[in-house]
Structure formats: C-alpha cells, structure tokens
Amino acid sequence: MKTIKWLSLLLIILFIGACTVNNNLATEGTKKAPNQSLYKNGKFYNADTMAPNSLRKVAGIFVRYFTEKKLNAIPEQPLPMNTVSREQLDLLDDNEIHIVKLGHSSILLKVYGEFWLLDPVFAERASPFTFMGPKRFHPTPISIEALPPIDKVLISHNHYDHLDKHSVKLLADKTKQFLVPLGVASDLAKWGISPTKVKEFDWWQELATTNGFIAFTPTKHFSGRALNDGNKSLWGSWVISANAKTLYFSGDSGYFSGFKDIGERYGPFDMTFIETGAYDKDWPDVHMTPEQSLQAHLDLNGKIMTPIHNGTFDLAFHAWYEPLERILTQATQHAVSLNTPIVGEIQQLGQAANTYAWWQDYMPSTKPTTLVATN
Known part of the structure; x- marks a missing residue:
C-alpha cells in the first residue's frame, strides 16, 4: 500500500505538479513569426501570462491528495453506453x-466518408503505468481493431489523457495521417509511426482537405509526459471546416482571450467540443470551470455546445457528475443549446442537440442538493 501511495504521488506530479513547473515558464517568450506560437530556448510558452506557482502550493496539492476525502469521484454503477x-x-x-x-475527449468523426479520430484514448488508464493511475469508468464503445480505416488522427497535446501510446501504436497500420502539435512527432517516431504519416502544426497553421481545411489554434495550457520534458512540445485546439460546416475541438485550456480571436477568425461554429471537467481552484490557469467553458463557447460564436473531458476518468477533486450538472445550469441560464450524448451515441451534425441529462439517473442518493461553484 505504501508503494502504491508513492507511485500515486508520482502521478500527481505528472498530472498536477507539472502544471506548477510549467506555469513558471509561461511568462515571456520570443515570437517565431506573426500569429505563431511563442518559443524560446527549447520551450513553448502561453501567449497569456500565468501567475507563477510556488513549492508551497505544490506541497498543498500533495497534502490535499493524501488528506482530502473525495466525494462521488467515481460512479457507483456502470454508466450508459451504446x-x-x-x-x-x-x-x-x-x-x-x-x-x-x-x-x-475522444471523438470519432465521419467527415463526408472519411473517418477521423480526435485525441483517441482507448487504454484502460490515462497513465504512464498499466497497473495504476486514473482508470476508465466505462469501456470504449468500439475497439480499435473494429474501427474502419482512419484517414486522420488529430492530437491536441501530449498529456496521457489525450495522447495514448497504446492507441497510437494500434492505429499505426490503419491510419493514413497523424496531425500533431510541434514537438509531438518525436514521440510518435519512438512508437514506430512513419515520419511520412505525421504532420506537425504551429498555432494558426492550416491544412487544405478534400472538402475544406483544418486549422491548429491556440489554447492556454502546457505539455509534458515526464518530469524533464515540460513545454518541449506545443498544445492547442482544432478547427475543422468542411463544406461550409464548422467544428471546434478545444483540447485542454484555461479560459483566455484567444477564444474570441478564434471565433472572429473561423466562427460561427455549428458545434463546439469544449473541455468541461478536471478543473480545480489549485490549477485555474490550465483548466476551465464549467462557467468558463460556457463563456468560451459564447466567445467562439458556437451554435451547439458538447461538453467533453468528463465522465470517463477521475482527474480532479470534484464529483464525476458535477461538470455536467454545472454546465447544464449555465446552458439553461444563457439559452445555449447543449448537446450531451451518452458514450457511443451516433449523431449527425445539423440535427437538433440531445440535451437529455442522462447522468442524473446515475448520481448517488447522497448527492448534495445544490452544487456551488468553488473556483
């Protein structure tokens, strides 16, 4: 048990502590060229300054991890899935x-006959270890082996819950092209992916496709898969435009003015996939609260919002269902069309949003009567 605790502590460093280390880096950078990412001395930087954290704050997170009791962090029963x-x-x-x-945050798209995957994570755990770390609440609705040939895999950044080595290796032979942020190609090369299949992107870089284009756009986040590679690769979001229909995929981000910039440049969006989960008062710069996620959707000039980054892994201190409850409240208050499909549900862009609050049937009887924003 003691060994597991120390290994768990290592995971906390990778998932949370790295935020602190990298936040200190995200202050000043040298622009490579207009509209591109900030890069200096081998590190990428956020455009928005983030307040540096301290070792005291990191220690406080560790203390919380060992002493704070999580309430309803994991579902008590299997969640619905098609x-x-x-x-x-x-x-x-x-x-x-x-x-x-x-x-x-894993999405499968069929784009006018082509199959695309966004941040595919099929592994049992979002972790560098197979025996410990955040474990799935549910299986994937289809295996990689059962998938049809994949035209494109789009990766937002290299964190374990977005870039899964297990999945990438299984996808290698059935995927035509991997689209990744600057610096991530080296990881894929180590995993056996041919460099001819990989294209790296800087912020605002576009790629023409059969029916339109793809663009890689900024977020406010960080990167790293170990203790010594913080911010050595880029992070960002994806814009997909095809036959005048547009999608936005946020990856991970703290709230920042860049959402308005993306909305002005590429919006309006028929649907936005916005990170809504794994937030906390101790890392407010790199993940959004549901209230901020709703504002990001509005900034992007989105029509239908699909909250992602929730309901699969325990990555924070909040209840598993809290992000969905809070975003439902916000969407109702702001008259936003909220789309909340269950895992495996097939939807067609352009049809009405599915706003059924399925998670409420799986919330524990001991749940709080009200949810209060804590950050």
Missing part, C-alpha cells in the same frame, strides 16, 4: 458529418 459496430459506421451517409462520443 456499442458501435463497423457495419453501423460504414452505413452512415457519406454526404454528412457524423459524430460518435468515445469517452473523455
């Missing part, structure tokens, strides 16, 4: 854009 078959995917209309929620 299994998806290759046959179902093949039969989807090639003249539309279809969306399948795979869990956490």
